[in-house]
Amino acid sequence: MSRPRMQKFICEEPEFKEFIATGAKSTYDTNLTIEEYEVIRLIDMEKMSQEECAVQMKVSRPTIQILYSSARRKIASFIVEGSRLVIGGGEYMFCTDTDSNCMYRNKMNKCHKEERERE
Numbered sequence: 001m002s003r004p005r006m007q008k009f010i011c012e013e014p015e016f017k018e019f020i021a022t023g024a025k026s027t028y029d030t031n032l033t034i035e036e037y038e039v040i041r042l043i044d045m046e047k048m049s050q051e052e053c054a055v056q057m058k059v060s061r062p063t064i065q066i067l068y069s070s071a072r073r074k075i076a077s078f079i080v081e082g083s084r085l086v087i088g089g090g091e092y093m094f095c096t097d098t099d100s101n102c103m104y105r106n107k108m109n110k111c112h113k114e115e116r117e118r119e
């Protein structure tokens with residue numbers, strides 16, 4: 001019996017989903033999943049610890065470590081080798097439910113998404 005893969009909770013989909021290196025000659029795509037993007041956003045942009053990130057996305061800390069290292073490896077490959085970076089796919093849900101672990105929702109009573117939409 002296979003265990004269902006755990007859903008990761010994210011605040012919103014990325015605004016920018018495709019990046020092309022200027023002068024790139026290779027044609028392969030580097031694909032960053034939505035969950036990997038969210039881990040980079042939370043840890044590197046929002047300065048969350050891996051523990052906080054795990055709570056936020058409702059997954060275990062080891063899962064965050066795996067996502068974080070694979071995301072960084074892909075981003076490194078993109079900036080070193082060029083070609084195209086595409087963000088998309090993965091298994092995730094939006095943290096808009098009332099029992100969400102979302103820190104934005106808990107601390108500010110609103111989600112990242114709502115925050116940006118109001119700007």
Ligand SMILES: [Zn+2]
Pocket residue numbers: 010011012095096102103104105111112113
């Ligand atoms: Zn949220």
